[in-house]
Amino acid sequence: MISMTKNLIIISIFSLLIFSCKQAETKEEVPVEEIEETIMSEEPKIQMVFPESIDKLFEAHGGLDRWNALGHLSFRLNKSRSNESYQLNLQTGKSLVQGSDFIIGDDGEYVWLKEYGKPFKSDVRFYSKFHAYFMMMPFVLADENTVFTRAAAVKYQGTLYPGYRVSFREHHENIPVDEYYIHFNPKTYRMEWLGYTMPKKPGSNENKVLMVRYRDLKVVDGVLLPNSLTWHRYRDGVIGSKTNAVRFSDIELSNDPLATELFEMPEGVKAY
Numbered sequence: 001m002i003s004m005t006k007n008l009i010i011i012s013i014f015s016l017l018i019f020s021c022k023q024a025e026t027k028e029e030v031p032v033e034e035i036e037e038t039i040m041s042e043e044p045k046i047q048m049v050f051p052e053s054i055d056k057l058f059e060a061h062g063g064l065d066r067w068n069a070l071g072h073l074s075f076r077l078n079k080s081r082s083n084e085s086y087q088l089n090l091q092t093g094k095s096l097v098q099g100s101d102f103i104i105g106d107d108g109e110y111v112w113l114k115e116y117g118k119p120f121k122s123d124v125r126f127y128s129k130f131h132a133y134f135m136m137m138p139f140v141l142a143d144e145n146t147v148f149t150r151a152a153a154v155k156y157q158g159t160l161y162p163g164y165r166v167s168f169r170e171h172h173e174n175i176p177v178d179e180y181y182i183h184f185n186p187k188t189y190r191m192e193w194l195g196y197t198m199p200k201k202p203g204s205n206e207n208k209v210l211m212v213r214y215r216d217l218k219v220v221d222g223v224l225l226p227n228s229l230t231w232h233r234y235r236d237g238v239i240g241s242k243t244n245a246v247r248f249s250d251i252e253l254s255n256d257p258l259a260t261e262l263f264e265m266p267e268g269v270k271a272y
Contacts, residue, residue: 051148054164056189057138057182062223067139070221071257077131078247085250086132087258094263097128104128105263111272112265124272134212134229135248138182138191145169154183154193154211156232156239161193162186181209190217190224195234211239221253 050058058064070090077084088095097104103114106128113124133140151165163183181195191214197207211234216227228247233240265271 048142048144050142051150051164053162053184053189054148054182057184057191058142060184060189060224061138061191062219064139064142066222067142069255070223070253071255073132073136073251073253074258075135075251076249078249084131086135087262088132089257089263090136091257094258094260095128095132096263097132105265107263107265110265112269113272114266114269124270131246134194135225135251137194137214139223141166141180141182143168151181151183152237154181154195154234154237154239156193160186163193163195179207181211190214193239209234213239213242218251220251223253225251225253227251 058067067090072087072089074085074087077086082100084097084099086095086097092108093106094108095104095106101116101118102120104120104124104127105112105114111125111128113120145168147167147169148164149167151163153160153162155161161183163181166180166182168178179197181193182191183193183195184191194212194214195209196212197209211232213230213232214226215230217224218227219225226248228245230242231244232242
């Protein structure tokens, strides 16, 4: 939160970790002279430094400056058997998912579930952010907790897509997946494929990687967002045929956040 009390402070600026696009990561410090000035006091912000290719990827999708200025995102998820509406405050992470027979909310403290007759069978915390994360890629990966490591390129119909493995220094309950693979067009730097791991099944020795194609994109308020996503078979670096698809509609972005009351937990619902 921003304090409105003026204080005389000394800002010392240092460069952060510089990630190379090779397997080995290097770290270099560049001293910058101290600047003394009177400013409005606020919480210090961590300057994030990413591999050059990832910086270009963020810019190709509209840029982090534009994304970080946004207040809320809303959209509809159109599945084969049902539709769901999503509303999210981008600065706080509060969210609301409304289906035909359930509502899942995140008020910043609890994830809560309201059911309408039919029991909700999926993991509530996992589901509350799962589809929203696909919509907000790649921007949700711009975090100081994120680690980018060069990954082998994947191949689809003879074309190679370079990429990075994305992991996290610390696990967060609101991150639905612990590991992603982000692959981009080497000419445009647009993200075209997103891989993610699913938990091991009983009797399996490895996590299954699922691959999602980002091809059908449109500009919404200066940011590239998907109109639709397709899931594909994937094995040993080769992407195969399509297995599933979802479509999004009524996509809206705004600089203004939604009212906090929208996400408040009603009485008598299940909290997680």
